[in-house]
Amino acid sequence: MEERENKEIKIARFSSCRGVAFEINPNRSNPFAIGSPPKQERIGTWLWLPWTRNSSFKVLPQPHTISPTRSRASSHFCDIDIDASDFEVEFIAEVQDIEKPDKANVVKVQKLLPKSDPPRRSRLSIILLDQGFTCYKGLFLVCMALNVVALALSAAGCFPYAKTRAALFSIGNILALTLCRSEAALRVIFWLTVQTLGRPCVSLRIKTATTSFLQSVGGIHSGCGVSSIAWLAYSLVLTLKNKDKTSPEIIGVAFTILSLILLSSFAAFPLIRHLHHNVFERIHRFAGWMALILLWLFILLSISYEPYSHTYDLTMSKVVKKQECWFTLAITILIIIPWLSVRKVQVNVSSASSHASIIKFEGGVEAGLLGRISPSPLSEWHAFGIISDGKKEHMMLAGAVGDFTKSLVSTPPKHLWVRTMHFAGLPYLVNLYQRVLLVATGSGICVFLSFLLQPSKADVCLIWVAKDIELNFGREIIELMNKYSKEKVIVHDTAISGRPNVAEMSVNAAIKWNVEVVIVTSNPEGSRDVLRACKRANIPAFGPIWDS
Template sequence: MERAEIKIARFSSCRGVAFEINPNRSNPFAIGSPTKQERIGTWLWLPWTRSNSFKILPQPRTISPTRSRTSSHFCDIDIEASDVELEFIAEVQDVEEADKAHRVKVQKLLPKNDTPRRSRLSIILLDQGFTFYKGLFVVCIALNMVALALSAVGYFPYAKKRATLFSIGNILALTLFRSEAFLRVIFWLAVKTLGRPCVSLGIKTATTSFLQSVGGIHSGCGVSSIAWLIYSLVLTLKNKDTTSLEIIVVAFTILSLLLISSLAAFPLLRHLHHNVFERTHRFAGWMALILLWLFIFLSMSYEPKSHTYDFTMSKVVKKQGLWLTLAITILIITPWLSVRKVQVSVSAPSNHAAIIKFEGGVQAGLLGRISPSPLSEWHAFGIISDGKKEHMMLAGAVGDFTKSLISTPPKHLWVRTMHFAGLPYLVNLYQRVLLVATGSGICVFLSFLLQPSKADVCLIWVAKDIELNFGREMRQLVNKYPKEKVIVHDTAICGRPNVAEMSVNAAIRWNVEVVIVTSNPEGSRDVLRACKRANIPAFGPIWDS
């Protein structure tokens, strides 16, 4: 009997991107229901080398195709099923021993995925553990409560006489750490001073954790300002003769507005009714600021002996509260001075996403806010730009506003021309970074592929029906980047991958300093946990900010 000839077939993607096939199907490019597997499992084929030869790595059983159809992304190759099986047997025998140790090592580092799936909200509220954000929140509360307690027992007389000033000081701090202009300067200084090869990785990751979590200071100071104002009102009511009824009424109104604003920001309400939170937070804050000015002038002009008001400016300007309130006002007004109504071009490659184009180039890593009506709601998106003539935003259809962009594309939108810095901007702190994105989350990273960056970035993008849902333009932007630094995984063709395992493998292979992920709460959590177990610094969205 003649010896069977083993045909070694090499597959090359038409677009040079990563893809999966299952050898146990009659058509290796069809994604269908899993068939009976006896000798060979499911494998992932990736273009590890520039020559587009492929290495075979085992994939966990968690990968499952999302639907059954023939791929339209690859060249047509006629191959018999028996030939594919013979090839896999030969190749597995060659690489199995070499890859065994690596597979065991990676699997040990990954968290066990044996817990039941939880809702998005439960992951946001309950499944993040004690984050750096919460740590900053606790520190702010603790410091203020210690000072308040010392004041109450008489060991801090300065605070007892100026309890209202401490409340205003906390309002200034919470405003400062939510000011997009102030944070833009802080992020820029951090990148300029710490984004050098000589600075240790530990300092860079600590800086990233802090800057990403400054919202904890905002929340902690907000609660503390309420505590100090209550304390001030209690002291005032004990000495009614030293103040007037008007001042007490204004102070109680400010307290009520701060309480309403804080309750609206409670995580459960904020995530379930975001528009209610945004409008309540904004308008209650504005009303409180107006009344704060009234309170400043009334309290600093009141004469207890004559029960009259002396509105002499020379007297008022000497008070610290006036200047703190002025600083708060400037910080709140500054972003609104950059609001403009601009012409936009909106296209919808599918009913899943819209592409919004604006004039003017934008630096990589910055984010922008847009609104159909500036006093109602604002939406933040990552900015895609080559830094030259134009920039654009990719808006996934997940809410009423983003869906309206697809159904009734607007000709004009309100924008804040002052773009703000977020986690993507801190890519510039590092020398080598792995960016992991799912779905429309790719928009915050694409600028790093289109314009020069201090960091050497690599990319993993996992999405469904990429060209169909996000358009050929998005695919072409990714294809401009060196293909040895990009893995694009289309789940409609390749099935749903274990993104956490894929990220750890890529981080080790590319020898990156840090992983930055943008995904849904569950996806981000899984990648962060996997990287933590592998001792790889990783950062993702702060859902409780």
């Protein structure tokens, strides 16, 4: 009896890190320390694993005691989850290799195993509740604070200009939020940033602070959106107190604009935006367009109204003298510019499996840029990373996770709508640094692959973790990766070698390659884990901004 209890205690010392069995060893100095893997035995299947100092790849045989881990279809192609049955097989195999128990003990071990995967937090809860205080939230609070102070001073009579021009402050906030979401304006800003700060003489602290700010400008967008509502409501209150100086038409238009902006902001609330993204996108677009049209009407009515005669007299001299007109003109131009680049183009769509499709377009594209495609330009747009060698063509790798991306596999289209003006995001800021580690899971590789195919300011190293790589992504993607130095690439196929600790791999690789910064593209949980691990190791790291 005592012997069995000892065995149970020893078995309990083996846990699971997302499906990979390991021995808990608190005495090691390395916080990521795990027990030694079971002895490998040779069979016909080979895999690449990054555990050598001389090379980024090592060929190891797969043990016959552990079945290949085939992941179930997940809601996000960057996920690398495993089945409960696979967890059980791996756990039992690990215990058998160390304890060599008889059949009775194996049965007892099976009773100790969970019948299903342990409960995991939902992706939405991680996005909304598990990011802590981010730069995005900081910018949101700064914008709100500045506007609240100005509103309070105006209401107290200490800021008379704002009291007489409250509508102008509302339009000014709308201009700021439009600027922060203008792909044309941000493309110029990102380019200027790389040209001025992407030099060895600029300190790493300045570069990382700039990266954090640029990828979080959505906080300014949200803060100015809420502030514009407050200023417009304040303007309406002041107008209603002096109804004799305005017209019912102007008040009615102003109330309609306020209602549309409220509707647009409500649709952008994180819970609604993440659960019903298509609804959010359409409301945000059409409510915004309608509000812009009514804003022009509101300005023209306000300028031309004569309170003494209760008539309208519009002249061009009145229009050009009003700041509201120039602000609204700038908003209109910023909104129109991306739509001028919309084209219907011929595409070649191929699928290596039912999990992803490759969409090919004509024309080379600079590394780090992203593109938008649509089956119906007025209803929905989808952003993807671009893979290109910068010469004759570019392609997008689309994981089949939604209705549109699944339709690319089931019924490949001959034509798609595209925005020929590509936009810059976090991947583009790789050019700011001298040496960068890129970490991708699943189809997230598409935003980084261009850096392996064309010359870049940065010396990049790559970790790619995915399932059934050749089966899901096709031979073409593997051949593109093979063009880059294998000394700087780590590829981990979870279908062969199980789910790894991506956070540990990232920290170890960043130290080994002595990189300045780590940039990760994964699902919310994976990105969070890598960012936290890098923070503990004092390594600058950036990932997707799920707030915006």
